[in-house]
Amino acid sequence: MVEEHSTATQSIQDNVLQAREAAPLHSDGKMVRLLDHFKREWQLYVMLAPTIIWFLVFLYKPMYGLQIAFKDYSIFRGVAGSPWVGWEHFETLFSNDQFLRAIGNTIKISALNLIFGFPAPIILALMFNEILNARFKKTAQTIVYLPHFISSVIIAGIVITAFAPTGGIVNVILGWFGIDSIYFLTRPEWFRPIFVGTGIWQEAGFGSIVFLAAIAGVNPSLYESAVVDGANRWQMMWKITIPSIMPTILIMLIIRIGNIMEVSFELVILLYQPATYSTADVVNTWVYRQGLQSGQYDLAAAAGLFNAVVAFVLVMTANTLSRRYSRTSLW
Amino acid sequence: MAGVSLSNIIKRYGAVQVVHGINLEVAEKEFVVLVGPSGCGKSTTLRMIAGLEEISEGDLLIDERRMNRVAPKDRDVAMVFQNYALYPHLNVADNMAFGLRIRRMPKDQIATTISETAAILGLTDYLERRPADLSGGQRQRVAMGRAIVRHPKVFLFDEPLSNLDAKLRTQMRAEIKRLHNRLGVTSVYVTHDQVEAMTLADRIVVMNDGRIEQVGTPMELFNNPVNTFVAGFLGSPPMNQMKGQLTETGARIGSAEIKISGAMNGDAGRDVIIGIRPEHVTLEPGAQTSVLPIELDLVEPLGSEALLHARFGDDNVMFKTETHGDLSHLSGVAEVHIPASRVKIFDAETGNALSLGG
Amino acid sequence: MMKWNLYSRGDKFFAIVVSVLIGMFTVATLYPFIYIAAVSFSSGFAAQAGKVVLTPIDATVEAYGYILVDPQFWISYRNTFIYTIGGTVMSLAFIIPGAYALSRPQLKGRRFFNLFIAFTMWFNAGLIPFFLNMRDLGLLDSMFGIILAFAVNAFNIILLRNFFEAIPQSFEEAARMDGANDFQVLWKVYMPLSKPAIATITLFCIVSRWNGFFWAMVLLQSEDKIPLQVFLRHTISNLSDDDEFAIVQTAAGFSAETVTAAIIVCSIIPVLIVYPFIQKYFEKGILLGGVKE
Numbered sequence: 001m002v003e004e005h006s007t008a009t010q011s012i013q014d015n016v017l018q019a020r021e022a023a024p025l026h027s028d029g030k031m032v033r034l035l036d037h038f039k040r041e042w043q044l045y046v047m048l049a050p051t052i053i054w055f056l057v058f059l060y061k062p063m064y065g066l067q068i069a070f071k072d073y074s075i076f077r078g079v080a081g082s083p084w085v086g087w088e089h090f091e092t093l094f095s096n097d098q099f100l101r102a103i104g105n106t107i108k109i110s111a112l113n114l115i116f117g118f119p120a121p122i123i124l125a126l127m128f129n130e131i132l133n134a135r136f137k138k139t140a141q142t143i144v145y146l147p148h149f150i151s152s153v154i155i156a157g158i159v160i161t162a163f164a165p166t167g168g169i170v171n172v173i174l175g176w177f178g179i180d181s182i183y184f185l186t187r188p189e190w191f192r193p194i195f196v197g198t199g200i201w202q203e204a205g206f207g208s209i210v211f212l213a214a215i216a217g218v219n220p221s222l223y224e225s226a227v228v229d230g231a232n233r234w235q236m237m238w239k240i241t242i243p244s245i246m247p248t249i250l251i252m253l254i255i256r257i258g259n260i261m262e263v264s265f266e267l268v269i270l271l272y273q274p275a276t277y278s279t280a281d282v283v284n285t286w287v288y289r290q291g292l293q294s295g296q297y298d299l300a301a302a303a304g305l306f307n308a309v310v311a312f313v314l315v316m317t318a319n320t321l322s323r324r325y326s327r328t329s330l331w
Numbered sequence: 332m333a334g335v336s337l338s339n340i341i342k343r344y345g346a347v348q349v350v351h352g353i354n355l356e357v358a359e360k361e362f363v364v365l366v367g368p369s370g371c372g373k374s375t376t377l378r379m380i381a382g383l384e385e386i387s388e389g390d391l392l393i394d395e396r397r398m399n400r401v402a403p404k405d406r407d408v409a410m411v412f413q414n415y416a417l418y419p420h421l422n423v424a425d426n427m428a429f430g431l432r433i434r435r436m437p438k439d440q441i442a443t444t445i446s447e448t449a450a451i452l453g454l455t456d457y458l459e460r461r462p463a464d465l466s467g468g469q470r471q472r473v474a475m476g477r478a479i480v481r482h483p484k485v486f487l488f489d490e491p492l493s494n495l496d497a498k499l500r501t502q503m504r505a506e507i508k509r510l511h512n513r514l515g516v517t518s519v520y521v522t523h524d525q526v527e528a529m530t531l532a533d534r535i536v537v538m539n540d541g542r543i544e545q546v547g548t549p550m551e552l553f554n555n556p557v558n559t560f561v562a563g564f565l566g567s568p569p570m571n572q573m574k575g576q577l578t579e580t581g582a583r584i585g586s587a588e589i590k591i592s593g594a595m596n597g598d599a600g601r602d603v604i605i606g607i608r609p610e611h612v613t614l615e616p617g618a619q620t621s622v623l624p625i626e627l628d629l630v631e632p633l634g635s636e637a638l639l640h641a642r643f644g645d646d647n648v649m650f651k652t653e654t655h656g657d658l659s660h661l662s663g664v665a666e667v668h669i670p671a672s673r674v675k676i677f678d679a680e681t682g683n684a685l686s687l688g689g
Numbered sequence: 690m691m692k693w694n695l696y697s698r699g700d701k702f703f704a705i706v707v708s709v710l711i712g713m714f715t716v717a718t719l720y721p722f723i724y725i726a727a728v729s730f731s732s733g734f735a736a737q738a739g740k741v742v743l744t745p746i747d748a749t750v751e752a753y754g755y756i757l758v759d760p761q762f763w764i765s766y767r768n769t770f771i772y773t774i775g776g777t778v779m780s781l782a783f784i785i786p787g788a789y790a791l792s793r794p795q796l797k798g799r800r801f802f803n804l805f806i807a808f809t810m811w812f813n814a815g816l817i818p819f820f821l822n823m824r825d826l827g828l829l830d831s832m833f834g835i836i837l838a839f840a841v842n843a844f845n846i847i848l849l850r851n852f853f854e855a856i857p858q859s860f861e862e863a864a865r866m867d868g869a870n871d872f873q874v875l876w877k878v879y880m881p882l883s884k885p886a887i888a889t890i891t892l893f894c895i896v897s898r899w900n901g902f903f904w905a906m907v908l909l910q911s912e913d914k915i916p917l918q919v920f921l922r923h924t925i926s927n928l929s930d931d932d933e934f935a936i937v938q939t940a941a942g943f944s945a946e947t948v949t950a951a952i953i954v955c956s957i958i959p960v961l962i963v964y965p966f967i968q969k970y971f972e973k974g975i976l977l978g979g980v981k982e
Contacts, residue, residue, distance in 0.1 A: 033385060036400050043871035044790045048802065051787030054841050055806060062814035062822045130707040132692055140715040142968060147718060149960055151900030153918045157925050157953045158721050161728060161946055169724055172739040205718065233700045266903045284816065291817040292907055304815025312812045383862050404868040416863035420881035430867030
């Protein structure tokens with residue numbers, strides 16, 4: 001007993017075939033659709049190709065060249081033609097005091113960077129968060145971010161000038177207190193403090209951006225309810241801000257640990273000298289001297305490979321940890 | 332004739348099939364609305380028509396031509412997106428002209444087309460503005476303008492009103508309808524809102540779980556839903572569905588005997604679902620009505636009408652009745668009356684409508 | 690300053706202490722620059738005697754005179770501009786289309802390509818194989834070699850790819866339906882929509898090119914190809930090694946210290962000029978590229 005309806009669409013109804021009988025004309029095969037895809041999207045692959053080729057030529061081809069770490073490399077025979085020597089270079093490396101010292105220095109400098117350099121941007125960010133005067137805050141931020149954009153050559157130039165034995169401002173100030181002039185950059189015991197201190201001076205400000213962003217992401221009503229509950233700023237910092245940015249702190253810490261083998265060797269090269277090698281020489285500077293300055297490519301490549309493998313393992317471990325302990329992974 | 336024809340359209344993502352063989356003919360100038368809950372495959376179907384999703388199996392014909400392997404730009408269809416996808420860096424005129432310029436339409440022709448379309452849509456004063464400086468309704472109009480200027484064979488709408496507030500939605504709904512009456516372009520419109528479907532469509536396609544449940548005019552679907560899904564989906568508030576049995580003379584829900592029109596051909600005792608639309612009950616007995624005793628729970632006045640929330644046995648039921656400007660007579664309601672001709676019977680297992688009489 | 694009035698006395702004290710500490714750190718950051726500027730304008734004698742603390746002593750521009758007449762200074766300055774502009778353009782030419790392609794869900798092998806690129810962030814062959822590769826490619830002592838070999842890095846690609854991915858897919862689809870091909874979608878829609886991200890990457894490229902030192906030192910031999918940073922390094926180490934220079938030139942009104950300071954000032958000035966313009970971008974940029982949710 002279907003009820004009759006005379007609607008305006010009745011005429012359209014008449015024209016329309018109701019649900020057609022099932023009978024597909026034909027379906028396109030997988031190959032046809034793949035061909036269609038490339039016909040339609042070839043431009044995407046054209047866009048991607050230069051980048052992929054670049055990576056192959058400049059980053060993956062050197063990985064192929066890493067085999068010289070296991071070869072008696074000679075320039076004339078080339079990478080492929082040089083004879084294999086197995087683990088010889090690694091045996092040489094691990095009986096080389098200078099190389100072992102470089103590993104030790106790398107870890108020691110990284111450890112100092114971690115202990116003093118890691119908390120610095122966090123403390124800075126927490127302090128910026130307490131500044132009410134927007135103008136003062138903005139100006140201070142602008143200034144403390146600046147050193148990040150200065151080249152290491154200039155940074156080194158500033159350090160050299162400031163720590164100069166005669167006329168350098170550091171020794172001038174020491175002189176006010178009756179302390180004799182120290183030629184800082186030739187003294188092994190001073191290299192690491194100066195290096196780590198310079199790093200903090202250059203990067204603490206810029207590093208605070210990440211933590212400031214994390215702080216900005218804290219729900220403001222948390223602070224409002226804390227105010228209502230009678231908390232003071234110091235308590236809010238410890239009970240709200242720091243716990244809220246803990247995930248960010250953890251992730252940044254994990255990144256740091258993953259990068260322990262990566263001391264910014266450019267600055268080391270610019271600041272160290274033979275007199276301070278005992279505390280300043282890191283793996284990459286050693287590789288630079290052995291390989292690029294003394295031409296022992298295969299041995300230096302072996303040292304570089306060792307460094308890269310350790311770094312890779314550290315980064316992978318760090319990412320696994322980060323994935324496990326926070327919802328974010330680094331990539 | 333710029334119709335759209337889908338036959339046995341299937342969509343798979345890897346091993347997962349999300350659209351299971353859609354068959355649908357959209358006639359020229361027809362306005363067809365695909366409606367269904369989210370995830371029912373309606374948007375996927377629309378995007379397959381647009382060419383934004385590959386068709387895994389089946390045939391898509393637009394204007395009699397097979398389109399499966401044709402690029403979206405060559406299908407001569409235009410689409411209005413849910414988020415409008417207006418280019419924020421271009422002003423209104425440039426947004427509308429974008430497609431025309433890409434297709435290398437002569438400049439003066441573009442200018443004429445834009446100004447004509449802007450006039451139709453009431454956007455003439457806003458041509459220099461960026462999308463960010465427009466209201467929601469204006470953005471919606473620009474999005475339609477961008478589709479209109481192309482003079483496509485088919486308009487596709489993907490939930491175009493869902494980003495608007497309720498008031499604007501009603502207003503824009505009417506504008507879309509007027510525009511369709513004026514331009515007469517074949518349109519396929521996707522929404523999850525049954526009110527939009529009812530008001531806009533020449534025909535509604537109710538989809539669920541990657542399948543078409545029913546195709547028909549809004550009133551056909553409203554009056555004769557083929558199953559409980561369609562019955563529950565269209566109409567607001569939805570149809571009351573109560574478990575019961577057929578009897579020799581009608582149907583029984585718990586203790587209540589319900590008269591139905593049409594004979595049951597000896598199906599007495601069969602488990603069924605009895606459907607009654609909230610607006611079909613009366614408070615006074617009529618010629619062919621049965622009594623349903625209820626416990627009144629709550630009265631929600633809507634103005635000229637009121638919603639009665641009530642309980643009948645274990646079922647929550649809802650009825651709609653006129654107030655005549657006064658609620659006092661509703662507070663003591665203890666029974667409603669159901670006209671026999673309005674009662675729908677569905678199979679308890681399959682949910683399919685049972686044809687009565689015959 | 691509504692908030693200030695609501696602070697308790699303890700809070701006010703705390704805020705003042707923090708402000709003072711921030712102020713001290715800011716001054717400590719700024720001071721070395723001021724000190725260097727002061728040295729550069731002081732006489733060589735004053736600098737060596739340690740008289741310079743905050744302002745120039747026996748103000749003179751002799752040190753600048755010494756630098757600015759050196760043709761090598763101008764050559765390396767010009768080279769740095771070439772490396773910076775050429776390198777940045779080259780980088781963008783690779784990164785923008787590459788990142789766009791990688792951001793498209795319809796790209797076949799997308800996961801593989803992304804891993805292919807990200808892998809280089811975690812593992813690299815190191816200095817020696819890279820150097821030997823450059824030699825094999827014939828790119829030693831080549832300006833083009835420098836520009837090309839440091840054009841791309843995984844971080845910048847991933848940063849921009851993430852940004853492209855965050856743009857709703859419907860923009861591409863709308864442009865597609867309007868008839869645009871991939872190049873047009875990128876050029877006319879995605880690039881204008883990605884101005885902040887592209888600005889950030891441009892900035893990163895400019896900064897790293899301007900400051901690039903190590904590989905320029907290793908790969909370039911010809912004096913007429915070296916950038917400013919290498920020239921700066923040569924000058925600084927030559928001056929401080931050369932005792933005679935110190936004795937002879939101090940009489941002329943400049944010294945190794947003042948000349949070094951003057952070169953530093955000269956090479957910082959462009960950075961200081963551009964810095965305020967770039968500042969609004971890098972805060973966003975560093976977060977864009979950082980941690981991917």
